[in-house]
Amino acid sequence: MAYSGAVKVGGPADVHELTDLMISKVAVGPTNNNAYVLRCRATDEQLLIDAAAEPHTLLTLIGDSGLASVVTTHRHGDHWGALREVVDATGARTYAGRYDAEGIPVPTDVPVEDGDVLRVGRVELTARHLVGHTPGSIALIYDDPHGAPHVFTGDCLFPGGPGRTTLPKDFDSLMNDIEAKLFDQLPDETWVYPGHGHDTTLGAERPHLAEWRARGW
Numbered sequence: 001m002a003y004s005g006a007v008k009v010g011g012p013a014d015v016h017e018l019t020d021l022m023i024s025k026v027a028v029g030p031t032n033n034n035a036y037v038l039r040c041r042a043t044d045e046q047l048l049i050d051a052a053a054e055p056h057t058l059l060t061l062i063g064d065s066g067l068a069s070v071v072t073t074h075r076h077g078d079h080w081g082a083l084r085e086v087v088d089a090t091g092a093r094t095y096a097g098r099y100d101a102e103g104i105p106v107p108t109d110v111p112v113e114d115g116d117v118l119r120v121g122r123v124e125l126t127a128r129h130l131v132g133h134t135p136g137s138i139a140l141i142y143d144d145p146h147g148a149p150h151v152f153t154g155d156c157l158f159p160g161g162p163g164r165t166t167l168p169k170d171f172d173s174l175m176n177d178i179e180a181k182l183f184d185q186l187p188d189e190t191w192v193y194p195g196h197g198h199d200t201t202l203g204a205e206r207p208h209l210a211e212w213r214a215r216g217w
Contacts, residue, residue: 005199013061019146021123025193026061029053031078032196036152037061040121047071047120048086049140049152050195052078055085067092068120073154073195074137075103097129100136112138128181130156132174133163148189151182157192159200161212171216179209
């Protein structure tokens with residue numbers, strides 16, 4: 001079956017098969033978090049985005065191939081609830097945005113700056129710092145040489161709008177960053193994998209940018 005990105009807690013993972021990369025999406029935990037295992041098809045090296053909850057589920061998804069690295073998109077506890085157990089079981093290196101690392105209780109081996117390149121086997125992911133939901137939230141962009149880009153947005157961009165912010169200045173910051181670093185740089189075909197819920201594309205969301213600005217959330 002074709003990949004849809006529609007997953008539910010307790011259900012199976014959905015797998016997006018790209019030419020160079022396999023993306024397995026699973027929903028875990030009481031707040032329906034998405035976790036993503038990325039596997040380089042040339043080397044079988046794997047990277048996990050958000051060890052959110054249910055370590056057994058995540059370790060089963062990782063399987064016998066091991067885990068080289070785990071990226072935490074931001075400091076909120078529902079995105080790192082299984083991080084300690086996953087790291088202890090796999091020895092994976094930990095990555096997080098520099099300005100959120102202090103809020104994550106598991107030490108960050110590699111603090112990530114805007115524009116840094118992370119690798120999983122022969123595949124490269126570019127980190128973009130999106131400020132507003134938290135001070136150090138990061139998105140990861142895979143610019144697929146064989147097709148449209150793919151972006152993992154954490155809680156910064158969902159179908160229907162940006163992630164939650166507390167103050168107007170935080171909302172403005174987040175909107176500025178997602179427009180400048182995602183919508184202004186990537187095509188409509190870009191596939192968006194958020195931290196909760198269903199996937200979307202930049203093209204599906206682009207017509208609503210002014211609406212989001214006007215409503216303030």
